[in-house]
Amino acid sequence: MNDNLLNYDVSNYRTPDGYTSDIAVFTIISTEVGQYKPPEKTLKIMLIKRTEKTKEGHSNVEGGKWALPGGFIKPEETAYEAAVRELSEETGITGLRIKHFGVYDQFGRDKRGWIISNAHYAIVPENKLVKRRAADDASEVELFSMDEVFQLDLAFDHKQIIEEALWFIKKDMSLTTVAKNFLPKQFVLSELQGVLLTVMDEPWLKLDAQFFRKAPSLPFIEKVVKDGVPQKTNRWSKNKAQLYRFNDFEPYVSIYNAKY
Amino acid sequence: MNDNLLNYDVSNYRTPDGYTSDIAVFTIISTEVGQYKPPEKTLKIMLIKRTEKTKEGHSNVEGGKWALPGGFIKPEETAYEAAVRELSEETGITGLRIKHFGVYDQFGRDKRGWIISNAHYAIVPENKLVKRRAADDASEVELFSMDEVFQLDLAFDHKQIIEEALWFIKKDMSLTTVAKNFLPKQFVLSELQGVLLTVMDEPWLKLDAQFFRKAPSLPFIEKVVKDGVPQKTNRWSKNKAQLYRFNDFEPYVSIYNAKY
């Protein structure tokens, strides 16, 4: 047996000073830009502004900075449960699909000591965010675009966490059909394109000719047809466009047989 | 509010008669076929043979049939914890990565009543299976190839569960680099090809010319180079072959930009 193990003395080892849970809440917001134009879609992240003073009147750590919603995990909670609770307390949002994606435990990431954070992310349709509010030790809640967020002086190592959350969002959007959560049941190709472009920026997505050629044969969407008649809409343009819906095909693509 | 909800009477509704956890344990076994030839690899699944009689001496349900290891979940357990425990009890295997993949709750799937099963799967390197043994209410433990397993008269709806587990295994192998768990740290392209072929059967994998051309540029593997000299081995052939290793790149491929 290793000598080091025999000489182990628990008091020589430091235990974490805190165990927290943070949540990166992403949403795609639509801004109307004209009568026929489809709304412009932007990926935004929700941040809270940390108060300058705690409830007890002490000056708050990283007070005044923008941060991910989150907080300390209670002893009887899991990190996931804490994420759900904190999000509800700080922003009033409930009922989201929340996913754990990483642990941030580098010593020095929090000036208060050795604080471990479990990072989660959620992708939320815009309408779930309407009744957001500031509460608790968050003084303000606001949505920021990705451009904006990386200009801010963020609390702790939240910049890094957001960067990595963004990577997971992209992955989720690419690998799964989550995009459907941001679209009406029946949608038009340009709407799908808009959602995908908020997160991905592959060239073929941007070029209409390529996207419109390829998209119709994606195996997980299908044309909406009623009594043999393809259903169309002109909700976004004078020219009627074919409606599509997601079917229940679950696609996956081999990493061994792809372009990189 | 819906009238049906107002008239709800709990006694009108049946509660499940049992809540179980089953595990499909897959492994890739290698059989030596010659001095230089790389061993032939086959995907196998571990099944247990149900005893004819219970410990109490009653005749066992589906006794004598081959079945997935598993059993009833204890009240204080999660389905996952039960899967881990059952696998250890019935086969002596511990320390595996086990994943939940489905719930089987169709009435009639178990003659004893309404029994809900949480299905899990695990992909295990062959060396973890060496000390497997039969225990408890399993009289025998054996590995079957996919061809064999679907010939058997399996207990309950385990045939269906295995079919779906197989789908998930393929997905896992395709989407992640789990393949590395079946290879030495440093491996040769034909070894990688062998592992992939146990699960996938895409044509380009089978054609050496295509596989050997494409594989070297997969972004998640790299040539083993020492002091600028590419390292080679002749462990499988008289001709030396380049050694590769997995790097820590985490690949993913968009479902929107793939061939189907």
Added chain:
DNA sequence: GCAATAGTGTCTTTTAGACATTATCCT
């Protein structure tokens, strides 16, 4: 007709597929 979005035609470039060929090297 104009403007704006939807969708196609067609050419070029790139990649995949098939199979023959060469390269290496242990016995």
Added chain:
DNA sequence: AGGATAATGTCTAAAAGACACTATTGC
């Protein structure tokens, strides 16, 4: 040299990319 596996060359077929073009329709 023989035999076996590793790897490349080369031709053909298919798919992706680029961009011009046509189609539809409300105003």
